[in-house]
Amino acid sequence: MTNTTQRPIGNQVEGQSQVDERLRQAILDKKQAQIEAWSQQIEQLQQALQSVSSELRVETEKRVIELTEARDQAFAQVESLRRATQENWETLLIQTDHLLQDLATRFHEFVERSN
Numbered sequence: 001m002t003n004t005t006q007r008p009i010g011n012q013v014e015g016q017s018q019v020d021e022r023l024r025q026a027i028l029d030k031k032q033a034q035i036e037a038w039s040q041q042i043e044q045l046q047q048a049l050q051s052v053s054s055e056l057r058v059e060t061e062k063r064v065i066e067l068t069e070a071r072d073q074a075f076a077q078v079e080s081l082r083r084a085t086q087e088n089w090e091t092l093l094i095q096t097d098h099l100l101q102d103l104a105t106r107f108h109e110f111v112e113r114s115n
Helices: 006-051 054-082 089-114
Strands: none
Touching: 006 054, 006 089, 054 089
16 A cells, blocks of 8 residues: 555645745846846936036936946845845845845935936
């Protein structure tokens, strides 16, 4: 007589692992999309700098550099998250969320100052 109770448990664990990996990939894709959107905004800002006064251009370029550096840090953090093990995934996810929230705040502040 074979033990059939272990087969569903194994399938449940395998199924949960697949769900976890899909959720993880969805989170990574969302964060990557956020960074790509900010990259597009940075490019638009750089193009817009061509038509502003030199004084305003210097200040704006400084802010754009800060945003670019923050975006690069966010990208590196998402890459760390992508390589994370199951054990450190949650910790890195929290750190990544904080970093991306900070970047979003910086973009909003930049837009508010520019208006």
